[in-house]
Amino acid sequence: MSEKITIALKRGASCVGCDIAVVNFNEALFTLLSLADIVFSPTLLDVKYDDLRAMPSQSITIGFYHGAVRNSDNEEMAKVMRDKCQILIAYGACAHMGGIPGLANVTNKQAILEQVYRNTLSTNNEDHVFPQERYVDQAGHELTLPEFWDEVKALDDVVDVDYYVPACPPTHDINMQILNMVKLFVEEGKPLPPKGTVIASEKNLCDECQREKSDHLSVEQFFRVHEKVFDPDKCFLEQGLICMGPATRAGCGAVCPGANMPCRGCMGPTAVVSEQGASMLSALASIYQISDKENELAEEQIERIMSQITDPLGCFYRFSLPKSELGRVVKDTKTPVKEKKGKE
Numbered sequence: 001m002s003e004k005i006t007i008a009l010k011r012g013a014s015c016v017g018c019d020i021a022v023v024n025f026n027e028a029l030f031t032l033l034s035l036a037d038i039v040f041s042p043t044l045l046d047v048k049y050d051d052l053r054a055m056p057s058q059s060i061t062i063g064f065y066h067g068a069v070r071n072s073d074n075e076e077m078a079k080v081m082r083d084k085c086q087i088l089i090a091y092g093a094c095a096h097m098g099g100i101p102g103l104a105n106v107t108n109k110q111a112i113l114e115q116v117y118r119n120t121l122s123t124n125n126e127d128h129v130f131p132q133e134r135y136v137d138q139a140g141h142e143l144t145l146p147e148f149w150d151e152v153k154a155l156d157d158v159v160d161v162d163y164y165v166p167a168c169p170p171t172h173d174i175n176m177q178i179l180n181m182v183k184l185f186v187e188e189g190k191p192l193p194p195k196g197t198v199i200a201s202e203k204n205l206c207d208e209c210q211r212e213k214s215d216h217l218s219v220e221q222f223f224r225v226h227e228k229v230f231d232p233d234k235c236f237l238e239q240g241l242i243c244m245g246p247a248t249r250a251g252c253g254a255v256c257p258g259a260n261m262p263c264r265g266c267m268g269p270t271a272v273v274s275e276q277g278a279s280m281l282s283a284l285a286s287i288y289q290i291s292d293k294e295n296e297l298a299e300e301q302i303e304r305i306m307s308q309i310t311d312p313l314g315c316f317y318r319f320s321l322p323k324s325e326l327g328r329v330v331k332d333t334k335t336p337v338k339e340k341k342g343k344e
């Protein structure tokens, strides 16, 4: 193969950081553009959704979808992308695992709308007007909004996905890995990796972290970042600061520990586990107050660890809640209904 391929970028429930990550190809963007034409990208080009809908099925070589899937519009456009693209990539932590928007799965649609449109201190909404999916004005004009879901999903919960690119957002190095893959595919016809591959390292983040580590790790107590002065060269975990490194896939270059910030786990679970939070809890239990007699994961040990960690769910599953075994942890939240019911 030597002809140029085509690329489309589409966002779902996204902060648009993943679009910026594409811009961060920097000068390599010219290499990418010598290999591929970008035929659809609402951020980079003046295009409309109908332009994508009008393209023939399977006419785009590679589609990048970033952001989670949290409403009917996200789902519809994910399906359009799947139809138009020969290869569909879940790009970034939100498309890969639900990401930060996925933390909304601890509550539900009604509770979120109540909070945003009624209870937030800065909200001035005396008539309690809530967003409606369909509104018809007196002249008969109909306006519609996408259906806002109870549940946030990852891309592969709604469509078939070929490859996953982790991180929030994908780093320059990971983008260069994708570029190299595309280059070899276009110029030499080299086959792409097997379907389902996570385009990153197979190793664990601690393997690429440059901080000093002891052979026998033992932690007496866990701290929050403001509770102690930490040695800037030593492993965070060894000093009692939660760092998701042991439960996180490598590939980002351990940029956060390198910048004196503990890892928050945006690369997702390592290649050998699927449950990032449970893997981290297991790692903590194996280093917590180790003595010769106590080196197994006991229930009491877990309780002691959890009592020292603020927001364990948000800490261990910050980027992966929708793909975890916990899934939607709150299915039937009973939101207290205020006496004065608004227009809905």
Ligand code: SF4
Residues within 6 Å of the ligand: 013, 014, 015, 016, 017, 018, 066, 067, 068, 091, 092, 093, 094, 095, 099, 100, 167, 168, 169, 170
């Ligand atoms: S992965 Fe991160 S940067 Fe990308 S859309 Fe999600 S929150 Fe934004």
Ligand code: SF4
Residues within 6 Å of the ligand: 205, 206, 209, 210, 211, 213, 234, 235, 236, 237, 238, 243, 244, 245, 246, 254, 257, 262, 263
């Ligand atoms: S736990 Fe964090 S700081 Fe320690 S080696 Fe692993 S990534 Fe580095």
Ligand code: SF4
Residues within 6 Å of the ligand: 167, 168, 205, 248, 252, 253, 254, 255, 256, 257, 262, 263, 264, 265, 266, 267, 268
């Ligand atoms: S160090 Fe952790 S939080 Fe930072 S980019 Fe890498 S995986 Fe993400």
